[in-house]
Amino acid sequence: MRVVIREVLNVGGFFAGETVTLAAQPWPDGGPEQTVTIDDAALTNVIARHLLAPGMILELQFAGDRVEQATLLGAPDYAGLRTAWRQPPILPTPTPRVLSFRCPACKVWAAATGDPPVCAVCGAAAPHS
Ligand SMILES: [Zn+2]
Numbered sequence: 001m002r003v004v005i006r007e008v009l010n011v012g013g014f015f016a017g018e019t020v021t022l023a024a025q026p027w028p029d030g031g032p033e034q035t036v037t038i039d040d041a042a043l044t045n046v047i048a049r050h051l052l053a054p055g056m057i058l059e060l061q062f063a064g065d066r067v068e069q070a071t072l073l074g075a076p077d078y079a080g081l082r083t084a085w086r087q088p089p090i091l092p093t094p095t096p097r098v099l100s101f102r103c104p105a106c107k108v109w110a111a112a113t114g115d116p117p118v119c120a121v122c123g124a125a126a127p128h129s
Helices: 078-084
Strands: 002-011 019-026 034-039 057-063 066-075 100-102 109-113
Touching: 002 034, 034 066, 066 078, 078 100, 078 109
Parallel strands: none
Antiparallel strands: 002 019, 002 057, 019 034, 057 066, 066 109, 100 109
């Protein structure tokens, strides 16, 4: 499922384990907030769990009620995305590649996937520059 972070409730340290606990809402439909705890090891492309921030959009895969994988898809602004996102390795390409962009459809800074690049959140094509 996809969620948007509403609040970061706790970043676990030594005693609480290496987890981050979030209040999150289903994206993009909204709905009741839920508390989600993510283990550090489940973060697939986040540099460090304490860099997660309100407004970021995550794709969550559950195994039972445990989060098995959490992938950062987008953030409210460029700086937030670039701070937290471990971007895929940049391969040499003949033309400049779009790595992230402000998606006009979902109005977040989205990680770009694919070629031609599309929004990781909603799949809309990146605007041509
Ligand atoms: Zn989008």
